[in-house]
Amino acid sequence: MSNMWENLNPRERVLLGITLGIVAVAAIGFLGYKGKTKISDLDQQIARLELEVLNLNQLILQKDVVDDAFRSVVSEHSTTSSVEEIHDSLRREIFRLALRHPDSAESQQPKNPNQKYLVQIPRLQEGNLKGEGEGYREYEISLRIPSGSFVNVLLFIRRLEESSMLLSIDSFEITRNPSKKIIAVSMDVTRTVLDNPGGES
Numbered sequence: 001m002s003n004m005w006e007n008l009n010p011r012e013r014v015l016l017g018i019t020l021g022i023v024a025v026a027a028i029g030f031l032g033y034k035g036k037t038k039i040s041d042l043d044q045q046i047a048r049l050e051l052e053v054l055n056l057n058q059l060i061l062q063k064d065v066v067d068d069a070f071r072s073v074v075s076e077h078s079t080t081s082s083v084e085e086i087h088d089s090l091r092r093e094i095f096r097l098a099l100r101h102p103d104s105a106e107s108q109q110p111k112n113p114n115q116k117y118l119v120q121i122p123r124l125q126e127g128n129l130k131g132e133g134e135g136y137r138e139y140e141i142s143l144r145i146p147s148g149s150f151v152n153v154l155l156f157i158r159r160l161e162e163s164s165m166l167l168s169i170d171s172f173e174i175t176r177n178p179s180k181k182i183i184a185v186s187m188d189v190t191r192t193v194l195d196n197p198g199g200e201s
Contacts, residue, residue, distance in 0.1 A: 086139055087127040090165065090191045094124065094143060097159040119148045119156045130190060137193045140170065145185040153185050166192040 096102050099109065100118045110116045127141035145153060153174075160167050171188040 083129060083139075086137075086191070086193055087141070090127060090139060090141055090167075090189075091124050093163060093165050093167070093191075094141070094160075094189065095121065097163065098156060102159065118152050119145045121145055135194060138190050139193065140188055140190045142186070142188050144187075147182045147184055149181070150183055153183060157187075160189060168192070 098117050098119050098121050100116060101109065121143055125142040127139055130138045130140040145156075157169065160169060168190050169187050170190050173186045174183055176183045
């Protein structure tokens with residue numbers, strides 16, 4: 001290396017020194033950029049982990065509230081009833097929600113069926129156990145409203161969705177004769193029952 005340096009003239013030595021200086025600066029700059037990027041990534045990772053810790057801490061603080069809510073739902077929607085009893089209560093609830101005034105006593109209901117019911121459901125199909133999982137069962141029943149006004153059908157559907165029995169509409173088919181305003185509706189309604197009367201998670 002010393003022999004090569006000695007063989008260079010002054011101008012070549014200056015150019016070599018400048019070149020080596022530029023390479024050194026570029027190398028330092030590259031290493032500095034990589035270090036800054038790495039530090040930035042680590043800062044973002046630390047911030048993300050801090051946020052996760054904060055969220056987990058919030059969840060721990062809310063544990064009692066969530067447990068109380070869970071026990072409340074379980075106590076309200078759990079049952080040890082048989083399949084027949086569950087189906088029977090589901091059928092009664094559907095017919096009750098089909099009434100024009102579902103919260104009124106039977107003695108206060110109109111005698112005329114056209115005035116008594118919001119929608120007419122001639123009969124309910126036989127229900128069946130649709131699904132079963134850990135801690136719950138699902139019971140499905142099919143129903144048909146052969147004719148009714150669109151507004152009344154919508155109100156009935158809303159009542160089903162808001163029922164305290166955890167009802168849900170799984171399938172829905174609506175048809176209408178083009179020359180009439182009356183519609184016909186077929187639907188499958190599912191009731192979810194929790195199998196945990198003790199309220200233990």
